[in-house]
Amino acid sequence: MIHCEGLVKIFKTDDIEVVALQGLNMTIGQGEMMAIIGNSGSGKSTLLNILGGLDRPSAGQAVVGKWDLLKMTKEQLIEYKRKIVGFIWQNNARNLVPYLTALQNVELPMLIQGKADRAYAKQLLTAVGLEHRMGSRLTQLSGGEQQRVAIAIALSNRPQLVLADEPTGSVDSATGEQILDIFRRLNRDMGVTIVIVTHDLSVADKVDRVVAIRDGLTSTEWVKREADAALIANSDEVPGSAFGAKHEEFVVLDRVGRLQIPKVYLDAMNVDGKAVLEFDGKRVIIGPPDVAVEPVRDTAGLPSLNGGDPANGTNDESG
Numbered sequence: 001m002i003h004c005e006g007l008v009k010i011f012k013t014d015d016i017e018v019v020a021l022q023g024l025n026m027t028i029g030q031g032e033m034m035a036i037i038g039n040s041g042s043g044k045s046t047l048l049n050i051l052g053g054l055d056r057p058s059a060g061q062a063v064v065g066k067w068d069l070l071k072m073t074k075e076q077l078i079e080y081k082r083k084i085v086g087f088i089w090q091n092n093a094r095n096l097v098p099y100l101t102a103l104q105n106v107e108l109p110m111l112i113q114g115k116a117d118r119a120y121a122k123q124l125l126t127a128v129g130l131e132h133r134m135g136s137r138l139t140q141l142s143g144g145e146q147q148r149v150a151i152a153i154a155l156s157n158r159p160q161l162v163l164a165d166e167p168t169g170s171v172d173s174a175t176g177e178q179i180l181d182i183f184r185r186l187n188r189d190m191g192v193t194i195v196i197v198t199h200d201l202s203v204a205d206k207v208d209r210v211v212a213i214r215d216g217l218t219s220t221e222w223v224k225r226e227a228d229a230a231l232i233a234n235s236d237e238v239p240g241s242a243f244g245a246k247h248e249e250f251v252v253l254d255r256v257g258r259l260q261i262p263k264v265y266l267d268a269m270n271v272d273g274k275a276v277l278e279f280d281g282k283r284v285i286i287g288p289p290d291v292a293v294e295p296v297r298d299t300a301g302l303p304s305l306n307g308g309d310p311a312n313g314t315n316d317e318s319g
């Protein structure tokens with residue numbers, strides 16, 4: 001459903017440029033529920049805002065279904081935001097009107113778009129477990145309940161894609177868990193694709209896949225092997241955490257073979273700037289330049305790193 005390739009976002013202020021996304025690649029399947037994690041400033045919200053049509057990419061490719069986010073006209077962008085995506089932020093105040101009831105809040109975006117569908121609004125509030133609070137004003141609801149109203153609002157336009165930026169960031173862990181369970185149900189029952197940006201590592205337990213972004217590029221991803229897997233693995237993006245043994249960890253390669261080596265590995269190897277690369281026929285071994293790497297086996301037919309021909313031992317590119 002979502003395909004980003006070589007996605008670049010540069011923010012320009014008076015005299016500085018910030019490259020928030022540096023050629024990011026990511027594919028998200030229709031009906032997937034996944035999380036994006038990463039340190040502060042790594043580009044998570046920038047990516048989400050681009051996918052939500054709130055911000056324009058600077059270069060590269062970003063496609064959601066039939067919508068090309070780089071080439072859309074203003075009118076198409078408005079239609080995309082109205083019909084295709086639903087957004088959920090950490091800060092409820094952005095989505096909600098305090099003096100209206102929960103039901104009125106869900107109906108409001110429907111009204112703005114033409115006509116309120118009360119039956120559907122009620123269905124959504126029931127789906128998020130607020131059937132008994134539909135008539136309550138927002139000010140009478142707890143933070144977690146308000147966040148559930150925000151989820152119902154995000155679904156009011158029947159979006160194919162829901163983007164959630166730190167949806168559990170301002171609620172306690174029990175409420176956070178409830179919210180993720182609601183996401184899972186909506187994903188399963190309505191087939192909505194859900195992308196969650198978060199610092200909250202417990203989210204990983206509830207999604208199909210976790211992708212880590214580092215410095216505006218995808219670096220590592222964990223794919224769940226089984227539905228109820230606990231969390232495992234170590235990575236610099238997941239400090240001190242363990243993603244369960246039922247998650248499989250991958251490093252992400254782009255189309256031309258570039259990858260990000262997790263910083264913990266680089267630090268452990270003491271590699272900075274340059275490394276030595278060897279291929280043993282099955283695996284690539286990377287090490288610091290001053291450490292002798294095991295002799296290379298089974299490399300017949302493989303090109304050497306500097307473009308030479310291993311068969312005749314030459315590395316003269318002019319041939």
Ligand SMILES: Nc1ncnc2c1ncn2[C@@H]1O[C@H](COP(=O)(O)OP(=O)(O)OP(=O)(O)O)[C@@H](O)[C@H]1O
Nearest residue numbers: 011018019020038039040041042043044045046047
């Ligand atoms: N409107 C903007 N103008 C200038 N720079 C920006 C703007 N928005 C984001 N940035 C910069 O782009 C980089 C990525 O920011 P982004 O908000 O996407 O990171 P993030 O991973 O979501 O961080 P956090 O977890 O702290 O929200 C940061 O260096 C940030 O300062």
